Amino acid sequence: MEFESANPSIVKSIRQRDLLNGWLRLYARDQSTPRVDEYEPERLDDERLDLVHYSVEAAYQPPRLTIRSEGTRMAHAYGHTGKDRTLDDYLGSRLAPIVMPVYYECIARGLPVYTISDIDDIHGRLVAYERLLLPFGEDGQVTRIIASLKTISEDGHFEIKNLMRAGDKLPAPKLRAVIDRDLFHRIPSRIAAADVLEFG
Template sequence: MEFQSAGPSVVKSIKQRDLLNTWLRLYAREQSIPRMSEYQPERIEDELPDLVFYTVDTSSQPPRLTIQSDGTRMSSAYGNTGKGRRLDEYLGARLAPMVMPVYYECIARRLPAFTIANMDDIYGRIVAYERLLLPFSDDGSVTHIIASLKTISEDGGFEIRNLIRGNDKLPVPTLRTIIDCDLFHRAPGRIPSGDALEFG
């Protein structure tokens, strides 16, 4: 599975960018992924319906991801809750080969991953499924991942219930990236040090 190289600007959702910028601020201190306990975005409570928390066991190959919480929107999209289950088992044989490599790449690269896939709801409306994965480490290896999952339709309304499992067509990936460029958080409206403007 091929992944493009991207910077933070690939993420268009304002709320997902806020989550990513908080991660980048922590990463920039030592150029290493942060601890889970350090990650405290503002207004994260508002985002909890779209977030899924995983623990990661890298002692097995491939790594084992276990769902620790289940965003209510994800439960609706998949048709049932997955808390306490392994992600590959929860996804099932049809979806796991498409989804798990994104998580494995995030773990191997120790960097955020961002993907977009298109799918149809039960009424045939196209829905873009935007996934942002943020890795965390408590012991040197990746021990946790937070996934932010957004569903957007240009048609406006759509039916989220059973969105991912509710039809015979698999999601169609349109973008797969690892965010490995510009790994710093720049406050808007500031000129970074070293890039001072010269007037001749």
């Protein structure tokens, strides 16, 4: 599975960009994967339903990921909660081969990974599934991943229930990228301009 090289601007969702900026602030300090207990991005509470937390056991090959959160929109998309289950088991034999390599790439690189896939809901409406994976760890080893999962449809309304298991068609990958360029937090230009006016 191939991944393109990208900078943070590839992320479409403003809220996912905020989450990524929070990660970048920590990464830029030591140029290494940050610790999860230091991660406090803005508006985190507003995003909790779209976030899934995983523990990572890198001693296994391939690494073992275990779902540590429940009650998220992912649970609706997959039809049931996966708390305390391994991710590959939760995904099942149809989805695991196309989803797990994305997580393995995030673990191997220790860098954010961003993907977009297209999938049809039960009514045939096209839905874009945007996934941002943020790695956390210690001593150069990834021990946690936080995933932000967004579902967007140009039709507006769509059925999220069982979205990932609704039909015979598998999600069609449109973009797979490792965010490995320009790994620093850029202050929004409107804030920078305000600072110049105030202090210049």
